[in-house]
Amino acid sequence: MAEEQARPDPDALLALARREGRGRLKVFLGAAPGVGKTMEMLAEARRRLAGGADVLIGIVETHGRAETGAAIGDLPVLPRARIAYRGQALEEFDLDGALARRPTILLLDELAHSNVPGSRHPKRWQDVEELREAGIEVWTTMNVQHLESLSDAVARITGVRVAETVPDRVLAEADAVELIDIPPAELIERMRQGRIYRPDQASRALRGFFREGNLAALREMALRRTAERVDADVTGYMRANAIAGPWPAGDRVMALVGADPSAETVVREARRVADALKAPLVALHIEQPTAAPGGDPGPALRLAERLGATAETVVAADLPSTILREARARNATHLVIGRGRPGRWRRLTGRTLSAALLRQATDFTLHLVPEPAGAPRALPPERRGPPSWAGWAATPALVASATAVGLAFDGVVPEGALGMVYLVPIVAAAVGFGPVQGALTAALSFLAWNLLFLPPRYTLTIAGPQDIVGVVVFALVALLLAGTTGGLGRSVRAARARMLGLRRLVEFSRRLGAPGDKGDLVQAIAEEASRIAAGPACVLLLLPPLPGETAPEPVLRASVPVEAEPDVASMAAARWAVANGRPSGRGTDTLPSAGWQFRPMRTARGLAGLVGLRPGEPPLDGEADRALDALLDQAAVALERADLMEERARGEARAETEALRTALLTSLGHDLKTPLTSIRGAIATLRTSGPALSEATRADLLATAEEETERLTRWIANILDMVRIENGQVAPRREPVDLAEALETAAARAARAHGREIALDPGPRPVAPRLDPALLDQVLANLLDNALKFSAPHGRVAARVWREGPEVAIAIEDDGPGIPREDLHRVFDPFFRATRTDRIAAGSGLGLAICRGLVQAMGGRIAAESPAIPDGSGTRVVVRFPGA
Known part of the structure; x- marks a missing residue:
């Protein structure tokens, strides 16, 4: 040391x-x-x-x-x-x-x-x-x-x-x-x-x-x-410099926090000592792997943190030496411990912790805190293994089994070696039931071995030095195994419990990270909290404060079982927990008469919500309480991540809306300005120089104004159609439609408007699909107008209809410059105008978007292909409808 x-x-x-x-x-x-x-x-x-x-x-x-x-x-x-x-x-x-x-x-x-x-x-x-x-x-x-x-x-x-x-x-x-x-x-x-x-x-x-x-x-x-x-x-x-200390250059107080009911009293007394000395306070809990399971030091450590102390936990087997080592490492000068209630044997032999520290802690001021008057006795820990009587019943059975094995091998194996058979029940009893049962098994095993196998047989005597040495060695080994394996069994059980809790937390983390909305996440938190608490649980999220209020309002979002819901008194405890960021309700220091207990889920951004529990009897043990704390931390992080993802989605939606608004304003500024300028110029010319103009000139100006007015009408109609499509207000009227006839009618009208020919290939008459004739005519008109607009002045525009498996298809293609490959997937977006060689396509960018909306409303699909002809230019737009 x-x-x-x-x-x-x-x-x-x-x-x-x-x-x-x-x-x-x-x-x-x-x-x-x-x-x-x-x-x-x-x-x-x-x-x-x-x-x-x-x-x-x-x-x-x-x-x-x-x-x-x-x-x-x-x-x-x-x-x-x-x-x-x-x-x-x-x-x-x-x-x-x-x-x-x-x-x-x-x-x-x-x-x-x-x-x-x-x-x-x-x-x-x-x-x-x-x-x-x-x-x-x-x-x-x-x-x-x-x-x-x-x-x-x-x-x-x-x-x-x-x-x-x-x-x-x-x-x-x-x-x-x-x-x-x-x-x-x-x-x-x-x-x-x-x-x-x-x-x-x-x-x-x-x-x-x-x-x-x-x-x-x-x-x-x-x-x-x-x-x-x-x-x-x-x-x-x-x-x-490896100086043991302490150096009394300044006072520092260390509170030794145990797992007994007086731990919180020790923390409060240590806080008073530190305040009187104007000294910092450290709360230390030492976890002993070989000690029997006891209470939970978590509440006392959390109390120390609320009182401004630094809370730490170390793992060690030797309590007094570990306390002194940690105190010297932190240069503590005052040690505050509880008197506790050690057993009578420890008090008589002077093996209590306070007695050990009085002998060894000569460099420290020791404060011994008595238990408060009327403090309840610590309840024995809840046994999660076999009942207590099982160990006492199994002890003679194990010894009898080992004796039967020894009798079976009697005469084959030497008497001294038969004693090793009894080590098996000793280890089994110590691991399965504890050191007391292990020691009893060791005593019974020694008596059975001595009585039945050591000469002279059937008498409890020891003959010769060899037997004496063998008996002493057996007894020491048996007792050592009983003590160490008992502690090892407790450590293994505790480690198994921790591993199970860790595995459940990992599984819960995987559930929190799985895809899903916030509702699924909240339900998963409620289910896990109910499993840990072995009772009803709920999750409350926060609504923004109402006008005139400062604290958010907790609202129930999930509960397990579904009918579990906090009452009015419990909701008052929930509001207090939200306002103060601390646990409240049943089993806490605030509103303990409420039927529910509420624990906050905190993040770096603030309070994410509350987890409500309706604890039963007995209350949560230490492992369950620590698992619940870990659940709250993970749940808070998951809720914060969900909120951030929602904020990101809203931000992306706002950005998309802003982009559409910008495109709309840009299109308005361009597409309205040009025709309005032409109309205004024609009207101004007619007003100022009308009588002096020839009849042909006046007719040309009126035709220009009429043409630009029609252009504005079409553009505004496109805007209105796009709004109807975006709002889901397009309801097709179904009836059988002859596609070849509809295509011929739309092509003839487009050819007259543009003064150009359109090559038609109607093909064999396909099955007439059930479509809306008016919507189909608008789709064909937009596609043909688009093809004529982007082809060369004397270029070729072709249209055809054919049967393609269970579908009928319409294709309209031009020999224009085509659409860049990187723009093909965007040509049907509103206000998008593709870059064609060295210029931006004219128009509002709504024609193809309207076509896609109308085609989808009728149950079809539309796609663009470019290039459409072997020389690497041109665009083909194909519309497909179900054939029946």
Whole structure:
């Protein structure tokens, strides 16, 4: 044990190894502006410069103070970088210049400073991290109110919220912290003299932040944080140099949390001791694998965390030595333990934990906490194995079985070897029923072996030294096996229970990760909680707070069984749990009369919901409680993931809507402007020069206006058709339709409108499918118009109808430039216009989208193919309908 304690702590050595190769960091810490941090840093830098050190000022803010500027003296200063921001050139610390210059010591004032947007890092402390990684020693200044963990406390004390903060780990990883401190009265006098702020600013500061009470509180914070840092340095030094300790440089309290009912009393008493000593508190639970199963230390450890302690659990067999080792490792000076209720034999022999610590813990102050008056006796743990009488009944049966085997081999195997047969029932009884039954089996086995097999037989006597040695060895081995295998059996059973719980959690995690909506996820959580609690369970999710309310409203989303539902009183406990983020209801300290217990599911973003349980008797044991805590953690993460996926889906939908809106506005701006311009020009010409124009000119202008008006009408009709299709308002009227005749009619009308011929191949008359004639005519008109528009002025447009298995097909193709392969899957999207060689296709981009909607409404399908002709150009659009 002495050698083990003399070894340096590996974690402390690892922390020292991480610092190797990094630049040192020295922080001049103050309670408030004006205490003299920058002045002290500059004075120390001038002393180091005079000693020959390479010192460089990276940046020092003088804030217009003449004495600060004079304190810089002959210290070299790094030129500042100029960064353009909103039309201005702002000066900032030149990180690249400092890395290129690589001084031995670099001075950086105001560690919490936010850099100008456009800098490499948003915060100056991040610049310091990069400088340290490059091996440069950095000196910096900061006030205690800029520590991230203290920002809320500072806001409550001073009424001012600090915007610029520094993570606590930056100060914790500093190699040196120097506290710059002056009394509040002296600091206020400096302020009145104008040595910190200008007179107008000083008067406002004295009425607000710089009040004497505020400064005293900030001073206490700075002193405490520096003391904690020094304490950490002492503890790290002790661990790295294998110093056993404790060193009474500062008080530290350790509460020893057991699994008995007095554990929470011990934690509360330890908290009072720590508060009286102004010392940190550590709550330690030692789990013994060989100990009999007892209560659950979880509630006491959670109570310690709520009271601001650090809760830790270690696994060890030797309780007193482990306590002392952990106490010395943490440099604890006070140990708080419960008196407990040890057995009478332990009290008589002085083998209680308190007696052992009184003998061995000579370097510590020991606090022994009595049990509170009227405390109930700890109930025996619920047995999940065979009933208690089974062990006592099985013990003689096992011995009798071994005796029968010995009698069967009597005369064949020597008498001494027959004793080994009795080791089997000893091990079986110890593993199956416990060490007491194992010891009884060992005693009965020895008596049976001595009576039936050792000479002289049938007498309980031992003849000769050889028999004495054999009997002693047998008894010792039997008792040792009874004790060790009993503990091993308990450990195996506990490990099996943990493995079963872990397997169930893995299976539950797989269920949470399976595809499904949020409703499936919530139902899975309720089912798993019901299985763990062996009773009804439910899941409540949160609705946003109503106007005038501050807390969200819990709403039942799943329950197992389905009829299980919290009553009105239980819902009051649920609302309290939501408002405070803590368990409530039956079996807790809040509203224990409620019929349900509610446990929050917390994530980094806040409360995700509640899991409700209706616990029965007996309450949850330790393993079930830990499994339920693991369930809550996994369920919270799964719910958060589901919420994030829903937010992502909504974001994608919003982005798609914005894209469609942009396309619509773009199309409106283009497709409305051109015809309106033509109509307006024709009307203006007719109004101003009508009598002077020839009849042919007037007719041409009127025809232009009429043509553009029809174009606008078609475009608006397309928009309305698209809206009807998107809203599912297209209801086809079914009747048999002759496709060849419908195609001939649509082609003739398109040929007259465009003054072009369309090659038709109606083929044999196919079976007439049941379609909507009006919708089909609109589809064919759009497809033919599209083909004529994108073919060459004298190009070829062809259309044909044919039978294709159980379907009938219509194909319309042109010899135009075709559609790029990457655009084929998008040509039926609304407002999409394909890129054709060196230009964007004209039109609104709605024609093919309308065709797809109408074809699908009639039960068909549509597809585009390109190229359509052997020379690599052209487009073919094929529409297929069911033949019957």
